[in-house]
Amino acid sequence: MWLLAVILPLLRVYFIGVKVLIYQLLHKPFTLPVLPRLNGRVAIVTGGAKGIGYETSRHLASLGMHVVIAGNKEEEGLKAVKKIQEESGHRKVEFMYLDLASLKSVRQFVQKYKARSLPLHTLVNNAGVMLVPERKTEDGFELHFGLNYLGHFLLTNLLLDVLRDSGQSGKCSRIVTVSSATHYGGQLNLNGLQGRSCYSSHGAYSQSKLALVLFTYHLQEQLWARGDPVTANAVDPGMVDTDLYQNLCAPAQLAKKPVAKLLFRTPAEGASTAVYAAAATELEGLGGLYLYNGQNKTSSASSYDKQLQEKLWTKSCAMVLLQET
Numbered sequence: 001m002w003l004l005a006v007i008l009p010l011l012r013v014y015f016i017g018v019k020v021l022i023y024q025l026l027h028k029p030f031t032l033p034v035l036p037r038l039n040g041r042v043a044i045v046t047g048g049a050k051g052i053g054y055e056t057s058r059h060l061a062s063l064g065m066h067v068v069i070a071g072n073k074e075e076e077g078l079k080a081v082k083k084i085q086e087e088s089g090h091r092k093v094e095f096m097y098l099d100l101a102s103l104k105s106v107r108q109f110v111q112k113y114k115a116r117s118l119p120l121h122t123l124v125n126n127a128g129v130m131l132v133p134e135r136k137t138e139d140g141f142e143l144h145f146g147l148n149y150l151g152h153f154l155l156t157n158l159l160l161d162v163l164r165d166s167g168q169s170g171k172c173s174r175i176v177t178v179s180s181a182t183h184y185g186g187q188l189n190l191n192g193l194q195g196r197s198c199y200s201s202h203g204a205y206s207q208s209k210l211a212l213v214l215f216t217y218h219l220q221e222q223l224w225a226r227g228d229p230v231t232a233n234a235v236d237p238g239m240v241d242t243d244l245y246q247n248l249c250a251p252a253q254l255a256k257k258p259v260a261k262l263l264f265r266t267p268a269e270g271a272s273t274a275v276y277a278a279a280a281t282e283l284e285g286l287g288g289l290y291l292y293n294g295q296n297k298t299s300s301a302s303s304y305d306k307q308l309q310e311k312l313w314t315k316s317c318a319m320v321l322l323q324e325t
C-alpha cells in the first residue's frame with residue numbers, strides 16, 4: 001500500500017521529467033513573436049520576484065505594462081522591483097504582499113488592490129512550491145494543494161469582477177495559470193484533497209498542477225457562458241532551472257546540476273509561454289488552451305473530464321468559503 005501510494009507518483013513524475021528533457025534536447029526553446037505595446041494595462045504576477053515569475057514580470061514591464069509583483073517575501077519582491085526599474089527605466093513596477101498559503105492573506109491582498117481602483121488586464125497565477133515535505137497551510141490544507149491551487153482559485157475568483165470590468169470585446173482581460181507537465185501524472189483524489197494517508201510530495205505536486213488545469217477549463221466555460229470579456233489559459237513552462245527544485249533530496253540535487261546545465265530551460269525561456277499567453281495578439285479571445293513551448297497542446301485526459309471539473313469547482317468553493325455562481 002505504502003509502496004503504491006509513495007513510489008508510483010514518484011516514478012510517474014520522474015518518467016514525465018525524462019520525457020520533457022528528451023523533448024527539450026530535440027527542440028529549440030520557443031521564440032516569442034513581436035508583441036504589442038501594452039502601455040496603460042495592468043498585470044498581477046504571483047511569485048513574480050524570482051524564477052519564471054520574475055522573467056514574466058520583467059517582460060511584461062518591458063511591454064509598458066504596470067506590473068504588480070505579488071509575493072510572500074517582501075525583501076525579495078522589492079529587490080526585484082528595483083532591478084526591473086533600473087534595467088528598463090520603467091517605473092510602473094511594484095510589490096504587494098500576498099501569501100497564497102493563507103486564505104486571509106489572499107482576501108486582504110484583493111481588498112487592498114480593489115481599494116486602489118486600478119484596472120486589471122492580466123493575472124498570471126505563477127507562484128508555486130514543489131516537493132515540500134508534508135505540511136499544511138494556515139487553513140489546514142495540504143500545502144501543494146492549498147498554495148499552488150486553492151490560493152490561486154480564491155485569488156482569481158475574487159479578482160474576476162475587476163478583470164471583467166477591465167476587458168472588452170476584442171481586448172479581453174487574460175488569466176494565465178502556470179501548470180506543469182507533471183499534471184499528466186496527477187490524480188485528483190476528491191475525497192482526500194487535504195492530504196493522503198501515505199503522503200507523497202510528488203503526488204501532491206502533480207495533483208495541484210492537475211487541479212489548476214481542471215480549474216482553468218471550467219473557468220473558461222463559465223466566462224464564455226456569461227459572455228465575459230476574459231480568457232483563461234494554462235501554460236506549461238517546461239523544465240526550467242530555478243529554485244523550485246530546492247526540495248529535491250541530496251543525491252537528486254547532485255544529479256540535477258549537470259543535467260540542468262545541459263537540458264533545462266533558462267527562467268527567461270521558461271517564461272516565454274506565459275508571456276505569450278499574456279500578450280500575444282493571435283491569442284486574443286482564445287481560452288481554455290494548454291500552451292507548451294508556444295503551442296496549443298492536449299493536456300491529460302482527466303483534465304477534460306467535465307464532471308471532475310465541476311466537482312472540483314464546487315468543492316473548492318466550499319473549501320475557501322466562496323459562494324458558487
Ligand SMILES: NC(=O)c1ccc[n+]([C@@H]2O[C@H](COP(=O)([O-])OP(=O)(O)OC[C@H]3O[C@@H](n4cnc5c(N)ncnc54)[C@H](O)[C@@H]3O)[C@@H](O)[C@H]2O)c1
Nearest residue numbers: 047051052072099100101126127128180239240242243244
Ligand atoms: N521550474 C520548473 O521546471 C517548472 C516546471 C513546471 C512548472 N513550473 C511552475 O512554474 C511556477 C514558477 O516556479 P519557478 O520554477 O519560477 O520557481 P521559483 O521557486 O523560482 O519561484 C516560485 C515563486 O513562488 C513564490 N511563492 C512560493 N510560496 C508562496 C506563497 N506562499 N505566496 C506567494 N508566493 C509564493 C516564491 O516566492 C517564488 O517567487 C510554479 O508554479 C511551478 O510549479 C516550474
